[in-house]
Amino acid sequence: MKRRVAWTLATLGTASLGAVAGCGGTTSPYDFDVLGVSRAEATPVTGSHLSVRWSRVLRPRLGGPYTPVENAAAAIDMRRQRVFVGSSQGMFFAFDGNDGREIFRYDPEAGVEAEAVVDEAWGDVYLASDDGRIHALSGRTGEARWKAPVGGSVRQTPRLGEDAIYVVTEEDRVVAISRENGEVLWTYQREVEVELAISGHAGLTVSEDGRVLYTAFTDGTIVALDATDGSLKWERPTVLDDEAPDEGDAVRFYDADVTPIEVGEVVYAASFRTGLYALERSSGTVLWREPLAGVVALAAHDDKLLVSSSVYGVVALDRETREVRWRRPLERGAPGQPVVTPTGLVLVAESTGSLLVLELRTGREVGRLDAGRGFGARPSMAGRYGWILSNGGQLFAFEI
Numbered sequence: 001m002k003r004r005v006a007w008t009l010a011t012l013g014t015a016s017l018g019a020v021a022g023c024g025g026t027t028s029p030y031d032f033d034v035l036g037v038s039r040a041e042a043t044p045v046t047g048s049h050l051s052v053r054w055s056r057v058l059r060p061r062l063g064g065p066y067t068p069v070e071n072a073a074a075a076i077d078m079r080r081q082r083v084f085v086g087s088s089q090g091m092f093f094a095f096d097g098n099d100g101r102e103i104f105r106y107d108p109e110a111g112v113e114a115e116a117v118v119d120e121a122w123g124d125v126y127l128a129s130d131d132g133r134i135h136a137l138s139g140r141t142g143e144a145r146w147k148a149p150v151g152g153s154v155r156q157t158p159r160l161g162e163d164a165i166y167v168v169t170e171e172d173r174v175v176a177i178s179r180e181n182g183e184v185l186w187t188y189q190r191e192v193e194v195e196l197a198i199s200g201h202a203g204l205t206v207s208e209d210g211r212v213l214y215t216a217f218t219d220g221t222i223v224a225l226d227a228t229d230g231s232l233k234w235e236r237p238t239v240l241d242d243e244a245p246d247e248g249d250a251v252r253f254y255d256a257d258v259t260p261i262e263v264g265e266v267v268y269a270a271s272f273r274t275g276l277y278a279l280e281r282s283s284g285t286v287l288w289r290e291p292l293a294g295v296v297a298l299a300a301h302d303d304k305l306l307v308s309s310s311v312y313g314v315v316a317l318d319r320e321t322r323e324v325r326w327r328r329p330l331e332r333g334a335p336g337q338p339v340v341t342p343t344g345l346v347l348v349a350e351s352t353g354s355l356l357v358l359e360l361r362t363g364r365e366v367g368r369l370d371a372g373r374g375f376g377a378r379p380s381m382a383g384r385y386g387w388i389l390s391n392g393g394q395l396f397a398f399e400i
Contacts, residue, residue: 049345049357050367052398053385054100059089059393067373067392069351071155073115074380074387074395077123077139083380084125084139086112087393092127094142097385100397104142108135115157115380117165119179126165126179128154134165134177148182150175156203156259161210161227168204172217174225186230192219200296203259207281214267216256222269222277224284234284238271241289263300263319270295276307290322297378301340301360308335314348316363326363328356337378341400347386349375355388357400369398 059068074085082103086092088111094103110131117126123139130153136145152169159166164176164185172190177183202216212233216222220238225231239254260269266287267279275291276298294311304325307315313329332353339347345366346358352374357367371390379388384400 048367049400050355050369050398052369052396055394055396056093056095056100056102057394058085058087058091058093058389069376069391070389070393071113071376072389073157073377074389075116075118075125076380076382076387077118077120077125078382079120080123080139082139083387083395083397084116084118084127085387085389085395086114086116086127086129087389088113088130089393090129092116092137092142093395094125094139095395097382097387097397106135106137106142106144108133113155115377117158117160119160126158126160128156128158128167130155132169134158134167134182136179136182146182148177148184150177150184151187156201159204159206159213161206164227166204166206166213166227168201168215170201172201172219174204174213174215174230176227176230188225188230188232190217190219190221190223192217200255200257202257205260205262207262214260214262214269216258216260216269216271218255218257220254220256220271220274222256222260222267222271222279222284224267224281236269236277236279236284236286238274238277241271241274243274243291258295258298261298261300268298268300268305270298270307272296288322290317296334297337299338299340304360306338306340306346308338308348310334314338314346314358314363316360328358328363328365330356333374336375339379339381341381342383343400345400347379347381347400349378349388351376351391355379367400369396371396 068088072086074083081097083095083097090111092106108129110129114128125137125139127135132152134148150167152171152173154167156168166176168174172192174188176185205214211227213225213227222236224233254273256271258270260267265281267281270276277289278287294309297308299306303319305317305319314335315327316325330350333351336349344360346360349355355369373391377389379386386398389395
């Protein structure tokens, strides 16, 4: 049996993250000055690029120091102009995306920490709940067509295939189920022996041709699976790249909790300890590795690779040269998933701070939304409109 003790990034803190992720206390190649950005700019900006349209409270407000962390991003049905979002309280909502009118609510009888996935063609919505079930709902009425167990809690977005839904559980299991009736089609189980692990898990990425699934596991292994039967196409154990494996009783976190991304012939992925990877899509061969510590999320746009690091904040790298274009240190908590808008802005949320709007070219702050409790969820965008759920359970609709 695997004994896993979850450590959150907020619990560890930036200082201890640097000590854990570094190699024997040596100086990191990323100890550089901020390029073009100063901490003095981390204040509300006059003429902000972000404005709030409406907000809705999804759960009762709690007194005292406890603030529930909400991880579920909003799912958007652009065709029908609807927004779907769930909360850790255990209720799932559908809102009109324009005015915030509630269309329906559905009780999954468990918390919701994963973004739902929408089939815009048919209007169906697929929801994952913390008790390890997938719910297939009508996006019009919220009526459940079927419910299916997948053998573990799901906190990452399900992915749609032509006939299947793919999910990855917190127990290092990937499951494909039928979209028609929820029947399990195949299962891939990674046997992981880990004493301590950071809370969270990598999500799934479906290749552009729909034939391959990319994900990563608690033991730091990045894999590519055949989407038709779950067979292993290749794996890359990042623990082999540990440059300081013998550190006595020091705690080492090898988690690969970052969802891989596919860009052309390259798959980008990361391990918390061994850094950032560019892998050959067909074989998993390492094209290059950068020892960038504490990577928690990745995004790519044009010639840039955006890296969220719990140690360094948000870093923009040139995808070809790996040169640092800019770095934005965050003031409150760890950074979330970067989201790039069509107009060249980057949205990234602080776990205990604000939702920031940065220029993609320079990293300069041009707007922010501060809800007072931070954001565990990433922002969801449709054109110039966006939605984000704050810690504590308040859904904000905004315009960029």
